[in-house]
Amino acid sequence: MxxxxxxxxxxxxxxxxxxxxxxxxxxxxxxxxxxLGPLVWNKRGHWMTARDKVCRExxxxxxxxxxxxxxxxxxxxxxxxxxxxxxxHNALRGVWMTAFRRDVLAALTGVIRGYADGMLxxxxxxxxxxGSPDLVPGFCRPLPACVIAHMMGIPDDMKQTVIEWSDxxxxxxxxxxxxxxxxxxxxxxxxxxxxxxxxxxxxxxDHRRSHRGEDLISQIVHSEVGRTLSDEAMMVNTRQxxxxxxETTANWLAHIVVTLGRYPQVRRQIIADPSLTAxxxxxxxxxxxxxxxxxxxxxxxxxxxxxxxxxDGTEVILLLGGANRDPERYEDPERLDIHRERKANxxxxxxxxxxxxxxxxxxxxxxxxxxxxxxxxxYELTTPSPSFATFTMRGPGPIHIVPAARGAASPDLRPEV
Amino acid sequence: xxxxxxxxxxxxxxxxSIVAPALFGHDAEGVVVARVTRPIAAQVxxxxxxxxxxxxxxxxxxxxxxxxx
Numbered sequence: 001m002x003x004x005x006x007x008x009x010x011x012x013x014x015x016x017x018x019x020x021x022x023x024x025x026x027x028x029x030x031x032x033x034x035x036l037g038p039l040v041w042n043k044r045g046h047w048m049t050a051r052d053k054v055c056r057e058x059x060x061x062x063x064x065x066x067x068x069x070x071x072x073x074x075x076x077x078x079x080x081x082x083x084x085x086x087x088x089h090n091a092l093r094g095v096w097m098t099a100f101r102r103d104v105l106a107a108l109t110g111v112i113r114g115y116a117d118g119m120l121x122x123x124x125x126x127x128x129x130x131g132s133p134d135l136v137p138g139f140c141r142p143l144p145a146c147v148i149a150h151m152m153g154i155p156d157d158m159k160q161t162v163i164e165w166s167d168x169x170x171x172x173x174x175x176x177x178x179x180x181x182x183x184x185x186x187x188x189x190x191x192x193x194x195x196x197x198x199x200x201x202x203x204x205x206d207h208r209r210s211h212r213g214e215d216l217i218s219q220i221v222h223s224e225v226g227r228t229l230s231d232e233a234m235m236v237n238t239r240q241x242x243x244x245x246x247e248t249t250a251n252w253l254a255h256i257v258v259t260l261g262r263y264p265q266v267r268r269q270i271i272a273d274p275s276l277t278a279x280x281x282x283x284x285x286x287x288x289x290x291x292x293x294x295x296x297x298x299x300x301x302x303x304x305x306x307x308x309x310x311x312d313g314t315e316v317i318l319l320l321g322g323a324n325r326d327p328e329r330y331e332d333p334e335r336l337d338i339h340r341e342r343k344a345n346x347x348x349x350x351x352x353x354x355x356x357x358x359x360x361x362x363x364x365x366x367x368x369x370x371x372x373x374x375x376x377x378x379y380e381l382t383t384p385s386p387s388f389a390t391f392t393m394r395g396p397g398p399i400h401i402v403p404a405a406r407g408a409a410s411p412d413l414r415p416e417v
Numbered sequence: 418x419x420x421x422x423x424x425x426x427x428x429x430x431x432x433x434s435i436v437a438p439a440l441f442g443h444d445a446e447g448v449v450v451a452r453v454t455r456p457i458a459a460q461v462x463x464x465x466x467x468x469x470x471x472x473x474x475x476x477x478x479x480x481x482x483x484x485x486x
Contacts (some may be wrong), residue, residue, distance in 0.1 A: 060429060060447035090435055097432065101469050343425040344473060351447050354428045358472045 004045050010308060011036040014043040017293065017317075018174075022391040026292065027334070030322030038306035039316070046315040050322025052329040052346065054306055058296055058316060059351040062086070064303045065316065067353055070295035074172075076236030078229075081244070086352060092237060093356060095223045099151070099216055102359050108147070112364055115146045116371040124375060127403055132382050136397040139372070140253035141167075144364055148245030152238070153215030154204065162200075166246040168193035174390050194239070201235045201242075216241065241356075249361045251290040251395025252281075253368050258396045259284050259336070260369070261381040266338055271373055280338040281365045286324045286345035287336050293392045294318040294349065320346045321394075378404035418461055419479040420451045426475040436470045437463035449475055 006012045013033055016022065022029060033040050034050035042048050049055060058065045066084030068077075075081050080092035098104060119139045126133040145163045154162060172190020173179060179187050201217075208221045220226040220234055229237075260267045270277050295317055298310045310316065324345045325333040331340070348355040355361070372379075379401045386396035420440065429447035433440070440463055442450050449471075456464045468476040 056429075056446055086431070090431070094435070097435075097470060100472070102472075102474065103469055341425075344428050344475075348428060348473075351429045352431060354430045354472070356472075358428070 006041040006043065007308070007311070010039065010041040012041045012043060013048070015048065016044070017391050019391075023388040023394070024385075026321055026391055026394075027325065030319055030325070033319060034322045034326060039308050042317070046317055047310065048317045048319055049306075050319040050326070052323040052326035055294075055318045055320065055323045055346055056350055058305060058318060059294070059346075059349065059353070062352040064299050065296040065305075066299060067294070067296055069297040070315070074169075075240045075243075076232070078233040079236040079240040081240050081353060084352065089352060091225050095220050095225055095237075096216060096241065096356065099219060100356055100359055105359055105363055108151070108360075109363060109367060111150060112143075112147055112367045113371060115143055115150075116368050119143060120371055120375050123401075127376075127401075132400040132402045134398040134400050135257050136250075136254055136399055139368070140257060140395075140397075140399070141250045143253065143368055144249035144361075145246050147360070147364060148242055151216050151245075152204070152242060153208075153213050153217055158200070162197070162242065163246070165193040165197040165200075166243055169197070169243055170247045170393055171389070173392060197239055197242070198235050201238050202231060205231060205234050205238065244355075245357055245360070247393060248290050248355075249357075249364055251393065252285060252361065252365060254395040254397055254399060255288040255290065256281060256284055256365060256369060257372065257399050257401075258381065258386055259288065260373075261379060261399075261401065262384060263336065264378075266336070267373065267377070269338065270369070271377055274370065276338060277366050277369055278362065279342055281362070281369060282342065282345070283336060283338045283340065285347035286330070288394075289320050289324055289345070289347040290393060290395055291347070291349070292319065292321045292394050294320060318346075376401070376403065380404050418456055418464060419481055420454050420456065420464055421477040421479060422449045422451050423475045423477065424448045426473050428473050428475075430472050432470040432472065433467040433476060437467040440464055441467055441476075451476075 013036060015029060015033065030050045033048055038049060038051050038054045040048045062084040068082050068084050071079070071082035080089050083089040083092065119142060123133045123135065123138050142163060145166065146159055149159045149162055169190045172187050174186045181187060204217050205221055208218045212218050212222055217238055220237060226234060266280060270280055295315055298312055298314050298316065301312050303310045324347060327333050329343065348358045382400040382402055386399055388394050388396055427449045429443065433449060434442055440451065440453050440456060440460060442452050444450050453460065464478055468478050
């Protein structure tokens with residue numbers, strides 16, 4: 001395949017987002033891209049930026065630099081995640097604005113704690129038997145899925161199936177770029193899962209028409225906006241919510257378990273002073289964000305970013321892991337420092353499409369961390385460097401743990417903190 | 418009541434200006450700007466709704482005895 005010629009005068013790099021290097025340790029490459037310039041042309045045919053300020057500038061202009069093209073194909077054109085026109089986007093997103101408010105979500109804390117405790121009881125039993133359970137399928141993965149399914153009023157016996165569909169969707173772009181939409185097995189499996197989940201949600205939507213509850217599906221079905229929507233529009237909006245509530249938080253929890261496992265002194269500080277938990281988890285999000293790439297498409301001929309005129313129809317990939325370690329915003333950015341000055345990092349996005357569920361994710365992460373550390377204040381990882389399946393939606397796994405007393409491989413990774 | 422914004426926490430979700438456009442706007446970078454620091458009595462509920470709607474708690478409200486007009 002031949003790539004388009006680079007625009008004159010632009011810094012150029014050749015970065016394969018599907019390479020093992022980008023999966024396992026993308027940060028040196030992200031740093032190179034950031035240092036090359038505010039906008040770097042990837043020989044594979046698109047722009048990239050790894051600078052915080054440029055990312056914010058682009059995310060603040062959803063009109064000329066929207067995410068519609070990239071998201072519509074995956075989520076459906078009528079899902080608000082794929083709508084850049086503010087009034088329409090906000091009307092749809094507004095259906096769930098109250099449900100995701102801090103004061104409303106606070107009522108869910110007990111439910112989240114209950115799920116976490118139940119899962120960790122099973123983990124503890126496995127440890128007692130001498131096993132080294134994997135916390136990804138045992139904790140990180142099911143916890144957010146159970147919570148969002150609970151919020152949607154999806155029955156318990158369907159939760160596992162919903163997790164599987166959601167995982168297949170998340171995995172659909174893992175087969176390499178550009179995606180061969182007709183033959184790539186990961187893409188085709190993701191498409192199948194999307195259809196099956198869609199069919200299931202159509203049933204749920206229909207059911208809520210006559211069985212109105214407090215759940216998120218009832219909220220859209222019986223909202224003023226919802227009554228004007230086609231079944232398909234309602235389904236794609238619900239499906240995007242379920243998917244977003246699942247994948248990102250699961251990977252954040254996995255990063256948290258690994259980071260606290262690798263840096264026991266951070267863990268000890270949180271145990272000694274639980275009021276540090278929230279800011280420590282935010283710092284982990286800055287340092288190891290889950291969503292590494294946000295694609296934006298250029299609309300129109302007049303778009304200039306950082307002095308560079310961008311051609312209509314080209315794509316800009318925002319590299320959030322690079323932006324989150326930009327020395328222009330963060331002092332000593334490569335260092336994990338839970339005491340650093342609190343600033344919003346780009347892990348939850350910025351602007352019109354910033355994460356609707358940020359508050360829910362934060363409550364889940366704090367509850368999960370508290371529950372985990374209450375039971376296993378001294379857990380250790382069996383391997384200091386877990387692997388990563390993808391770069392774009394990056395989370396570690398598997399994560400096997402053992403109690404400290406069993407003398408697991410204790411990584412010597414301490415001087416950094 | 419006094420409205421305080423914390424720009425470093427802001428992720429520009431726009432929720433505040435959707436809920437209370439008379440009280441909140443944004444600077445050129447999308448960061449929250451309070452148009453009013455001391456809302457009049459008729460605006461107090463809107464200020465509360467906007468603060469509650471902010472996903473990152475970048476709006477803080479200080480209750481002041483007897484200063485609402």
